[in-house]
Every structure is written in structure tokens, then in C-alpha cells.
Amino acid sequence: MSLLREKLENSSDRVFTAEFPSIDGGGMASVARDAARLAPWFDAVNATDNPAAHAHTSNTTTAIAMQMHGLEPIMQIVCRDKNRLAIQSDLMGGALHGIENISLLTGDDVTAGDEPEARRVFDIDSTQAINITRIMMTGKYLSGRKINPAPNFYIGAVENAAAPPFDYRIERALKKHRAGASFLQLQICYHPDRLEAFCKGVAKIAPDLKLIPTVVLLKGSKALGFMNEKVAGIDVPKDTFARVASATDQAKEAYDLTLELAQHALSLPGVRGLHVTDFRHDDSLNNFMNDLGLKPRN
């Protein structure tokens, strides 16, 4: 059983997840370096699938490389680049290598990336992909053809509590849960009130759906402004932006903001941990984890 599943299903411990940096060359040496940096703090780390519609080393091979370096992967599968056949073969490829944690998501549009002229696939959507993964766990492909023995997955998904239509976000999370998702990693959210309404709404109906909100460590208002303008589905309220932009020590203010958001998120019903994205690449990750009361693993 994956560590992530073990912790989420059989304990009340908090879990912490992160994003593995995209691999563009650098070989296994770079994988080893990043794995060593993340391993002390995180239970499982996302092996991304062409994030923000940019081509990188594939999801499956990244997940395998992470595993070779002692890091438990959550293999993401995005619906933008692959049709239903390719998605099922990603899943089988992962299963062949003992990868259990899977996260299925829609994905940014091709126009968000550096090859906007590409064909977008979206043959199936994320909820259908979740359901197909669950079906494969019963020992068959979507076509009905047998898989023997059936693969063993721990299925996750993603939801954005901060994007409209807000009430519908709760219903959609529940729909993904009914389709087979056991945990949800939530998109970055700078509206604590929206996150709170979402978590309460979900926890009331599906208390066993594990919620993992995302927080981001960043250096200051420039990065915050970039996310607000360039990243689909992320809105930074004016006051929040002004608070960081007008601070004499922006790096400190941005850090304090993230810590506050993290503590608030962890206090919400249904929330079982945090997904931490680090855009600072300094020593603040260690401080941040310490400030949340965590000790590094050996």
C-alpha cells in the first residue's frame, strides 16, 4: 500500500505533498538532487504531465525515476494530450512499475503553453478518466477486455475551490468522489472564505473525501501579480496583493501570508494535509515546514 494511502486512510496524520520539478535534461543526477531535497518533508510528490501545456519528460518515466530515488510519486494524468487509449496505457505503465497514486485532471489548454498551435485532445474529461481508472481496478479496460490481475490504484483528482461557479465546485468534487476519487488536491486559493465554504460543503456530504489544499511559497508581489494575470483560474484579491506589494520586506510579507493561508487551510473540515509549491528556491521551505510544526524525516 502506498504511504499516501496508508496515511490518509489508516491514520489521522497530516500528509504533505509537493510538485516534482519538470525534467528537461540534467539526467538522473538532477532527479537525485531534487529527490534528496524533497524527501525529508513530503509523503508523496506529483509527477506532472506536461504542466501548463509545456512539453517535458513524461509523467510515467518521471514517476519511475522518482521512485528509483526513494520518493513516492503521485502520477498525474492530464486529458489534454492523450486520448482514452493512451490514458489507459499510462495507467498500465504505472501499474507495471508499482505506481499506485494517480491524479487525474483536465489540464490547462494548449493555448497556455509554448506550442499553442498544437491539437488539443480532450477525448475524455477528468471525471470520465477517474471512472475509467476505477473500472480498471475491477480487472478490465474500458472496452471490457480483461486485465489480470487487476491493477491497484489510489485515485486522486484536482478541484479549484476559488473559481466560479462556486456552488457548483462542491457538486463537481462530489461527482469526482462518486466516480472513484479518494483524495483531492486543491488549486492554489487566495480567497480563504471560498476555500472554507468549499471544504465545509464537501465535508458535510463526503467526510471521507480527503482534501489537500495548495499553498505557494513565493518571493514577492511580482510573482503574485504573475499568477493573478497569467495562471488560469487563480485570482489574487487586490488587498492581498497590496499587502505584499507595499511591504518594506516583500519576501517576509509573502512568507507570512503563505503561512497564514496554510494554517487557516489546515483548520478546515475535511482537510488532511497540504500541497506545498515552492517558487522561492531558497531556504524558506525548511523554515516553512518547521513553522508548521514538522520535523524532517531521516
Added chain:
Amino acid sequence: MLKKLLPFVEHAIKKPVWDCRMCGQCVLHSTGMTCPMTCPKTLRNGPCGGVRENGNCEVIPDMQCVWAKAYDRKESLPMPAVWKEHFNELRPPVDMRLQGSSSWINLITKRDQQTPAGWSIQDGAH
């Protein structure tokens, strides 16, 4: 003959009102009378995470997100209660072979309800 003619008639009626894409498996009644095939990502089970703060589409900034519109309409348009109940049903993957055929014929022949042999839905996930 009818099989040839009906797609034209259906398209002529549905295109101006719903911007119909002739997927051949019409789900309009369960999606607030908003066609999910006009979503640039052709999502049939709800909005992506990229919906803008003003409710517009990630991909086409001056278009309202299809699912934001569908949800609004589901709440506000008068329609049978059962249609509203179907809003959150798990819609199966599109059968690409039906593209361009008449969903009216496919409805009558129940062809539009055929799903791949392995497709199933968990109890309660209707």
C-alpha cells in the same frame, strides 16, 4: 433517406439556438440547455479549473464559460425537475463515430445510450 435528411434539419434548428456541434449524443436537457461541445475542451461533466474571475472561459476570454452558463440556467430556467436532477449525472465518453449523425434518430434507436462494454458507474454515481 431520413437518415440523410435529418442531420440537416436537426443542425438547421439547433445550430442557431445552441451552436450545436452535431456530436450525435445530445445531452442538452441535462446541461441547463447549454451545449457542452461548445466548451473548447469539450468537457461533458462540469467546468475545468481555469474559469476566470468574471465567469468567462480560460481559452476564449470574451465568452462566458459554458459550464458557468449551464449552472446559471439550470438554477434559473423553468424546466422539469428530472432534467435538473440529471445535471450532476456522470456522462460517459463521447462516441466519436456518431459525430455528424442525428441525435434525434440516435435517441429513438437508443444508439446514443450505448457505452463501451467496460463502462459502468458505481452505485449512487448515476
